[in-house]
Amino acid sequence: MATILSGRQVSRKIYQEISEQISRFGQKRPRLVLYCSHPDNSTQAYMKSILKQGEKLNIPVQVVEASSQPFKDIMRFNNDPGISGVMVMHPLKEVDEDMVIKSISPLKDVEGRGPMNLGGVVIGETSYAPPTAEAVMEILNYYNIPIKGKDVTILGRSTTVGKPLAMLMLKKGVDGTVTVCHSRTKNIDEKARAADILVSAVGKAGFVRKSWVKDGAVVIDVGINFSDGKIVGDTDFDEVREKASAITPVPQGVGLVTTAVLFKHLVESFKRILDGGL
Ligand SMILES: NC(=O)c1ccc[n+]([C@@H]2O[C@H](COP(=O)([O-])OP(=O)(O)OC[C@H]3O[C@@H](n4cnc5c(N)ncnc54)[C@H](OP(=O)(O)O)[C@@H]3O)[C@@H](O)[C@H]2O)c1
Structure with missing residues (x-):
């Protein structure tokens, strides 16, 4: 009979490491933006679990409704040093979702969906893998x-x-x-x-x-x-x-474990921004 590989145990270890890192940040916190227009049911469930986990970790997660100018919205997030990560929630209706994803700064693309991060995965360099x-x-x-x-x-x-x-x-x-x-x-x-x-x-x-x-x-x-x-x-x-x-x-x-890795990337992005990455 097979050993059960528990995602709970693996994620607990990742969250422990995240909490240790966060405790060194004092009052400062990374912030995650969930950018959405018409999230479907499974995306809504995913968003709910991210919001819940953010609360547990004391990491602010902000849901932002897409405006009629999504590229401007993303530029605003890219230029805001208080935001460490941006996730475009599927489906983003009435706009080309892939183009919007491509406009996220690679540093804040914590889901590793943009070409820079995916390219990093291909050449084996440090980047955010999906x-x-x-x-x-x-x-x-x-x-x-x-x-x-x-x-x-x-x-x-x-x-x-x-x-x-x-x-x-x-x-x-x-x-x-x-x-x-x-x-x-x-x-x-x-x-x-x-x-x-x-x-x-x-x-x-x-x-x-x-x-x-x-x-x-x-x-x-x-x-x-x-x-x-x-x-x-x-x-x-x-x-x-x-x-x-x-x-x-x-x-x-x-x-x-997927959600835990997402928060791990967010904390990495926060540290890079603190180090002057933005
Ligand atoms: N656990 C998590 O955190 C997590 C995260 C993301 C996704 N998921 C789940 O993982 C699953 C896949 O997600 P995804 O986003 O990768 O889906 P996707 O984009 O729809 O890709 C599905 C893949 O399965 C292939 N496929 C479909 N029917 C097949 C068949 N009969 N024989 C062989 N291959 C077949 C497709 O082949 P073609 O390319 O030829 O169409 C495609 O490559 C879904 O159930 C999703 O909910 C879980």
Whole structure:
């Protein structure tokens, strides 16, 4: 039976480190802006969890409604040294969301969605990786799961999860051997079965079955799906845990760590601004 890789434990460690750093800032605090126009239900749930976590950490999180001039709004945030991070909440209607994201200063792009930060991930330089991709790495590191020389299969090639995660796994020194699958991949079950570490970020409940998992593989389930009124991942958890050596649960897995990584980036940005980065 697989070890459960608890996102709660990993996030607790990250929040502890954040709290220690914040205690050194005296009265000063980073501030996060959630920029939105018509957040959908899942975005609203995400915003709620960020606001709650901000309160716990005593970090102000401000929800700002998009005006008719979003680029001006973002410039204002970029030029305000009191703001450490800006998140554009999906969907931002009536404007090109990608263009708005690109206008966030790379220093304040704590979600690592802009080209500078994504480019940094590709060339292996310090930058903000998308928090979900980084969360997967945090979980593997916390549980001392080796990646070097391992066959890693990632199901899903989105810019926020699959692609940046492949880059983080490929980085020199990390040294995973990575296969990335998508909706046009042939024989995806074979690729999944070849993996020592299998990551699923597809967004389909029950997508990864027991027969897709090699004996003793580590399974990281990024998916968040709703099934019979419950939140579930992409894997058939009860079956897959019999075969895997370790597995993340959903909920209480990658999602909790993603939010923790976001606040970690915010504190890093705050420190860089204090050091004169703006
Ligand atoms: N835990 C967290 O913190 C967190 C954060 C972000 C997202 N998520 C969850 O992770 C999941 C993926 O999110 P995302 O934003 O990456 O989604 P996305 O942008 O929709 O990407 C989904 C990926 O899955 C691939 N895919 C879809 N159907 C497939 C199939 N039948 N066979 C193989 N590949 C298939 C798609 O392939 P194509 O590229 O060919 O279309 C795409 O690359 C969702 O459930 C989301 O809610 C969780």
